[in-house]
Amino acid sequence: MTSGLAVHGLSKNFGGLQVARNLTLSLPNGARTALIGPNGAGKTTFANLLTGVLKPTSGTILLNGKSVGKMSESERVRAGIAKTFQITNLFRDLTVRENIRLPILERERRTNKVFCHSDGIPELECEIFQLLEDLALTPLADKPVRGLAYGQQRLVELALTLALKPKVLILDEPAAGVPSTESHLIVQAIKRLPADLSVLIIEHDMQLVFEVANRIIVLVNGAILLDGTPQEVISNREVRELYLGADHG
Amino acid sequence: MTNATDQVSIRRKMGRLAPVLPALIVSVAAAIAFILFPYDLAFLTRIVIMMIFVLSFDLILGYAGIATLGHAAMYGCGAYAAGLVSLHLASDPLIGLLAGAVAGALIAWISGCVLLRAQGVALLMISIAVTMVLQETASQARWLTGGADGLAGITVSPLLGMFEFDFVGQVAFVYSVCILIAVLIFCCILASSPFGLALRGIEGSASRMRAIGTPVYRRKVTVYVIAGAIAGIAGALAAQVTGLVGIEVFNFSLSADVMVMLIVGGAGRLYGALVGTLVFMVVHHIAAGIDPFNWLFVIGFMLLIIVFALPKGLISLPDRLVALLRRKP
Numbered sequence: 001m002t003s004g005l006a007v008h009g010l011s012k013n014f015g016g017l018q019v020a021r022n023l024t025l026s027l028p029n030g031a032r033t034a035l036i037g038p039n040g041a042g043k044t045t046f047a048n049l050l051t052g053v054l055k056p057t058s059g060t061i062l063l064n065g066k067s068v069g070k071m072s073e074s075e076r077v078r079a080g081i082a083k084t085f086q087i088t089n090l091f092r093d094l095t096v097r098e099n100i101r102l103p104i105l106e107r108e109r110r111t112n113k114v115f116c117h118s119d120g121i122p123e124l125e126c127e128i129f130q131l132l133e134d135l136a137l138t139p140l141a142d143k144p145v146r147g148l149a150y151g152q153q154r155l156v157e158l159a160l161t162l163a164l165k166p167k168v169l170i171l172d173e174p175a176a177g178v179p180s181t182e183s184h185l186i187v188q189a190i191k192r193l194p195a196d197l198s199v200l201i202i203e204h205d206m207q208l209v210f211e212v213a214n215r216i217i218v219l220v221n222g223a224i225l226l227d228g229t230p231q232e233v234i235s236n237r238e239v240r241e242l243y244l245g246a247d248h249g
Numbered sequence: 250m251t252n253a254t255d256q257v258s259i260r261r262k263m264g265r266l267a268p269v270l271p272a273l274i275v276s277v278a279a280a281i282a283f284i285l286f287p288y289d290l291a292f293l294t295r296i297v298i299m300m301i302f303v304l305s306f307d308l309i310l311g312y313a314g315i316a317t318l319g320h321a322a323m324y325g326c327g328a329y330a331a332g333l334v335s336l337h338l339a340s341d342p343l344i345g346l347l348a349g350a351v352a353g354a355l356i357a358w359i360s361g362c363v364l365l366r367a368q369g370v371a372l373l374m375i376s377i378a379v380t381m382v383l384q385e386t387a388s389q390a391r392w393l394t395g396g397a398d399g400l401a402g403i404t405v406s407p408l409l410g411m412f413e414f415d416f417v418g419q420v421a422f423v424y425s426v427c428i429l430i431a432v433l434i435f436c437c438i439l440a441s442s443p444f445g446l447a448l449r450g451i452e453g454s455a456s457r458m459r460a461i462g463t464p465v466y467r468r469k470v471t472v473y474v475i476a477g478a479i480a481g482i483a484g485a486l487a488a489q490v491t492g493l494v495g496i497e498v499f500n501f502s503l504s505a506d507v508m509v510m511l512i513v514g515g516a517g518r519l520y521g522a523l524v525g526t527l528v529f530m531v532v533h534h535i536a537a538g539i540d541p542f543n544w545l546f547v548i549g550f551m552l553l554i555i556v557f558a559l560p561k562g563l564i565s566l567p568d569r570l571v572a573l574l575r576r577k578p
């Protein structure tokens with residue numbers, strides 16, 4: 001029995017296309033794991049299987065030893081599995097502050113409350129304030145997300161998921177589209193996370209990967225090519241060919 | 250951190266005052282209307298009742314982003330419930346309203362559990378179908394509903410045991426305005442609550458709401474039931490002040506008109522529902538008075554102009570004017 005997330009024999013087919021092939025791996029508490037691989041390798045699909053957006057063709061997913069297979073997407077979030085979207089998915093007409101307020105209220109199980117004010121709890125408002133500060137979003141706090149630059153929206157995307165305080169955090173290319181001058185904010189945010197959290201980061205920016213991850217999984221065509229430390233991954237010939245030889249994807 | 254707490258407390262104080270203002274505006278406007286148009290109180294009362302109905306639709310379309318064409322279902326059930334209660338059980342108007350609210354909520358719950366699983370066009374179709382089935386049922390269940398003749402002779406006892414409903418319709422008007430104010434205050438509270446924010450989140454991106462752990466379907470059913478109760482109250486009021494309920498309460502055109510009124514006024518802001526209803530009904534009244542056969546032209550033109558020039562409805566007119574003036578230095 002492991003604490004954290006454990007995946008066993010996970011497969012997913014889209015019609016004839018096999019996007020996850022018998023994946024077995026564990027993401028224990030406290031792990032900082034990176035998932036890399038070329039475009040179309042099945043990284044996002046894997047993340048969606050973990051969060052319940054997609055149902056696997058076969059295989060099991062255990063959170064702290066208990067199967068989450070029957071849980072809906074929102075039940076899994078409540079159980080502690082949360083992810084960011086590769087393609088920003090925000091509440092475009094709400095302000096940045098309201099965007100962050102929603103996951104916090106949800107985490108506190110308050111979104112069914114009618115007879116109180118949505119910003120009525122000072123501790124939660126302070127938490128929003130802190131998140132805004134951490135991601136340098138304070139000057140934009142009361143602007144609608146619609147009007148933000150894409151890189152800023154990526155940071156809001158990250159803030160929404162951090163606000164859930166998950167036990168397993170899955171980041172799907174958090175730095176894609178963020179200007180390099182701001183990508184350190186993402187690194188810092190990940191480094192500030194509680195130590196016992198399990199983080200799975202899907203990322204193409206290898207510099208960022210090396211900064212935050214102590215374990216790297218290489219996914220190619222839906223199968224695990226290599227699962228090891230950053231050193232092992234750098235020194236692996238196949239991976240070098242994949243990454244240095246041809247396109248970055 | 251003190252900065253944050255300061256900001257927070259200022260926001261909270263402003264938030265507390267928010268529901269008082271619309272209530273005040275409606276009271277003042279109603280008082281002025283009462284004095285200026287003493288012979289049109291029946292028409293004004295119809296406007297007020299329709300405002301309640303459109304407000305309830307704003308909760309589901311404007312806030313939660315659920316488009317239906319069957320909102321008359323809840324209005325009609327509320328009207329029949331209030332009519333039946335006052336004919337057979339109790340003539341107190343407030344009991345009738347309660348019956349209307351319960352009936353509206355109940356039919357919203359039963360139909361909502363099915364139709365909120367669907368989306369887009371399928372949802373529209375199911376909502377139309379529900380209303381059609383109800384209309385047919387009301388027309389067939391002659392023993393209960395009076396069939397095509399409807400329920401007639403509905404009378405209610407004096408309001409709070411003190412105010413007799415008069416022929417001119419003064420009590421009916423004041424009564425309806427009071428209910429409108431109560432509903433408006435409730436809607437304002439709901440809009441600024443965590444639940445209201447969640448509805449706007451669902452409207453913005455249901456998939457993101459799921460990804461933050463919201464049981465989206467359950468929240469939709471809840472708002473549908475709340476809106477159903479309010480629509481039921483509107484139907485009940487209509488039954489009480491006119492003394493009649495006919496199967497036209499389930500007419501498709503009523504559901505469509507509600508949507509038009511909300512779009513004309515502007516969805517998702519509550520005020521829009523009030524402005525849209527007022528403008529639609531007044532224009533309708535005047536146009537139908539001038540030319541009883543071609544008034545639909547006027548309504549159609551009005552809708553076209555608003556949809557093209559003010560896609561967010563009349564309520565966005567001040568913002569648009571300010572933006573225009575700013576552009577010209």
Ligand SMILES: Nc1ncnc2c1ncn2[C@@H]1O[C@H](COP(=O)(O)OP(=O)(O)O)[C@@H](O)[C@H]1O
Nearest residue numbers: 014017019037038039040041042043044045046
């Ligand atoms: N919903 C879907 N239906 C069919 N094919 C899909 C679907 N989602 C992803 N795919 C396919 O699965 C493969 C893996 O996609 P994805 O998981 O997004 O890869 P990655 O995130 O590694 O770039 C791609 O070939 C993609 O076209």
Ligand SMILES: [Mg+2]
Nearest residue numbers: 043044045086
């Ligand atoms: Mg991807």
